Amino acid sequence: xxxxxxxxxxxxxxxxxxxxxxxxxxxxxxxxxxxxKGRLFGNIHLAPGASIGYHVHEGExxxxxxxxxxxxxNDNGTEYPISAGDTAIVTAxxxxxxxxxxxDPVDLVALIVYA
Numbered sequence: 001x002x003x004x005x006x007x008x009x010x011x012x013x014x015x016x017x018x019x020x021x022x023x024x025x026x027x028x029x030x031x032x033x034x035x036x037k038g039r040l041f042g043n044i045h046l047a048p049g050a051s052i053g054y055h056v057h058e059g060e061x062x063x064x065x066x067x068x069x070x071x072x073x074n075d076n077g078t079e080y081p082i083s084a085g086d087t088a089i090v091t092a093x094x095x096x097x098x099x100x101x102x103x104d105p106v107d108l109v110a111l112i113v114y115a
Contacts, residue, residue: 001033003033005026008026008027008028008042009026009027009030010024010025010026010027011024012024012025013025015053016051016052016053017052017053017054017055017097018053018054018055019050019051019052019053019097020049020050020051020099021046021047021049021050021051022047022050023044023045023046023050023051023052024044024047025040025042025043025044025045025110026042026045027041027042028041028042028043029042034113037113037114038060038111038112038113038114039112039114040062040110040111041109041110041111041112042109042110043067043107043108043109043110044064044107044108044109044110045105045107046069046071046098046099046100046105046106046107046108047100047105048100048101048102048103048104048105049100049101050099050100051097051098051099051100052098052099053097054074054095054096054097055095055096055097056093056094057091057092057093057094057095057096057112058092058093059092059114059115060092060112060113060114060115061089061090061091061092061112061113061115062089062090062096062110062111062112063087063088063089063110063111064082064087064088064089064098064108064109064110065086065087065108065109066082066084066085066086066087066088066106066107066108067084067107067108068084068104068105068106068107069083069084069100069102069104069105069106069107070082070083070084070100070102070104070106071083071098071099071100071102071106071108072098072099072101073088073096073097073098074095074096074097074098074099075088075090075094075096076094076095076096077095082098091115092115
């Protein structure tokens with residue numbers, strides 16, 4: 001199966017999870033294509049100043065792979081710098097946030113799977 005980029009669902013989410021600015025999410029596949037074992041495999045684009053607010057994942061884990069740029073990742077209240085090539089993971093019952101405080105865009109590949 002091939003899924004063309006033009007067939008991927010894309011949307012703009014303003015103040016995502018209470019964050020700042022607009023976050024652009026492109027879903028590469030549907031939950032059905034993940035065999036209902038997850039709800040997101042896609043790209044998250046953070047323009048400078050954009051962020052996803054702190055939130056807790058219940059019953060699921062999320063992984064971010066940084067494709068480009070530099071961001072600040074909040075892992076259960078502790079902030080860490082992340083950059084291209086890094087992977088950040090939040091497991092079920094834990095919380096996180098991510099912010100682009102720089103001047104260049106940040107792109108993350110995100111995967112959310114059920115625990």
